[in-house]
Amino acid sequence: MSAQTSELVDTSGNAFVRLCSAIDKENGTDEETRNLIMCLGYVSGFVDALDSYSVFREALTKQKEHKLFCKPEEIERGQVVRIVLKYIRNHPEHAHGPTGVLFIGALREAYPCTK
Secondary structure, eight states: OOHHHHOOTTTOHHHHHHHHGGGGOSSOOHHHHHHHHHHHHHHHHHHHHHHHHHHHHHHHHOSOOOOSOOOOSSOOHHHHHHHHHHHHHHOGGGTTSOHHHHHHHHHHHHSOOOO
16 A cells, blocks of 8 residues: 555645545546545534634633634634645645644634734
8 A cells, every 4th residue: 555545634734635625626526525525524523623622621721721823713614624725735845744733733824813
C-alpha cells in the first residue's frame, strides 16, 4: 500500500486535501460526492468538538478561556473546508502534518482574536 493511500484524514493535511478538494465542483463524480460527505462530517465533528471543549473547559475552571481563534458563532461547514484547504495549499511544507494542527492554524489565520 502506498503512503498516499494509507494516510488518514485526521493524521495528514494531504489526506484532507484529497478528501475535500471537490468542494467547489458542480458536477463531481460519485466518489467525489462520497468524499465530500465524509469531509463535511469530519469538519462538523472537529468544529463541534472545539466548541464543546471551550464550553466544558470554562465551566470546569470557572475562568474565561484564552481562545486560539475567534470564529463567528455560526459558520458554514463548507466555508471551514475552504479555509482549511487554502491554508494547507498555502503552507505545503506543513501539509504532511496532523490535520487538527493545520485546522487550528487555518482558523487562527482566518479568524484572529483582537484585543
